[in-house]
Amino acid sequence: MSSSKSFWFLLIIFTSFLIGIWLENDSSIFYDNYVAPIINFKIPLIFTIVSAAAVYKYYDNKITNYESSIYNYEQQIKDGSRALWKYFKDIGEIKTKEIINDVMKRTLKGNENILAIQIYEYSFRHLRDNTSLYVEHKYSSVSAETDINALLQTHYRVPKDLYDDYTEALEILNGPVLMEEGIDSVTDWCKVQLETITDGSLEDLTEIDSIRYSLIEIILDILSFKLNDNFSHDLDLEKKIRLNGLKRTGILKGIIVNDFYTFEYTGNSNKNGRKYLTKVIEDDNIFNGLPHIVLITLNPAYLPKDNEIHNEKLRELGENFYQLLKKEMEIRYNEFKEVINN
Known part of the structure; x- marks a missing residue:
């Protein structure tokens, strides 16, 4: 017989024994002599507090350990x-x-x-x-x-005013209708930017001029494509080579x-x-x-x-x-x- 079954078997026998004593000795007498003293026993307050604290501490530790286990598992x-x-x-x-x-x-x-x-x-x-x-x-x-x-890697730094002007010219070219006024505005901008390059000497050219020249080429390429025409610029070969070498x-x-x-x-x-x-x-x-x-x-x-x-x-x-x-x-x-x- 397993230990669990033995426990329940003994518990039933013991309970039957107590019920038998209770019935044989009058239940009221049994209650007065054995049960009432237990129920009426006054437990000291300090014992109650200590016991409650101990129970609380026990279960608080249990909960803390459980939460810690959950946290570690997570x-x-x-x-x-x-x-x-x-x-x-x-x-x-x-x-x-x-x-x-x-x-x-x-x-x-x-x-x-x-x-x-x-x-x-x-x-x-x-x-x-x-x-x-x-x-x-x-x-x-x-x-x-x-x-x-x-x-391998490089930085291009375009001055804000130059980039903003280029963006504005691009918006004109990519608009729903390209009017004569818009074409004039874009070509005029290209001329002004090109003059900045042509007016200086070969030694005065900088990386910014190289970037400026690139933006001019983009605008003129798009304009040529849009109008099915050839929009070009006059810049001597020596300066072109110099600009391409700078950046x-x-x-x-x-x-x-x-x-x-x-x-x-x-x-x-x-x-x-x-x-x-x-x-x-x-x-x-x-x-x-x-x-x-x-x-x-x-x-x-x-x-x-x-x-x-x-x-x-x-x-x-x-x-x-x-x-x-x-x-x-x-x-x-x-x-x-x-x-x-x-």
Whole structure:
């Protein structure tokens, strides 16, 4: 017989014994002699207080220990979750790099028009006196026998008044209707900015002038596209080369345009005449939603001479790369989400 069953068996016998004594000796006498003294016994107040305090302390310790156990358990869960999340985050970053590098290599291998692909992360800061743009190199892939001088990181600091004037000119060009008054306003602004460059000597040119020249080129490019005309400027080649050497602004122009943008390198090196295509990527499923710009170095020998076909071909190259990258990153994102949910 188990100890639990023995206990209940003895309790029943003992209870039966007490009931028997009670019935045999008159219940009132039994009550007066045995029960009443217990009930009427007066417990000292100090004993009651001490006992209550002891009981309270006992259960308070029990509750404190229980709450402490719950807290420790919650911390263990949080620490485990953080470690698990960091693990998946690290794995995700490694997998992301693998996918991006794979897409770049596949694009290079499958297209002789492309010599190199570089990807940069960027961020804007609008300060009181200037607009600051920080650019940092993240990924690159280069075809064999191609020489590139990758930009590791750089800052572009555009004076506030220059940036505000440029933004205003851009709003006029991108408005619903481009009126003659708006065209005059934009071209006049370009002339004033260009005079700032042309009036000075070659040695007086600064990085700000290089950025100023880039903004002029953007506005004139957009104006030429909008009106199907050629809006150009007169600036001697020596100053162009000087401005391009002071600050590499191709990436700046691509970011500000915020769409597909093409430009040509002008300088005293074997890269002279080399063409570039940029594409800004701001997609939640690519690069964790952080803004990036893709810089594609093109081989001019394989590009069409006809401008219309040329531009269409360039846009197609950029769009194909973007769509392939987007597709592969969405697959990775869905796989990662499935692992987290399971």
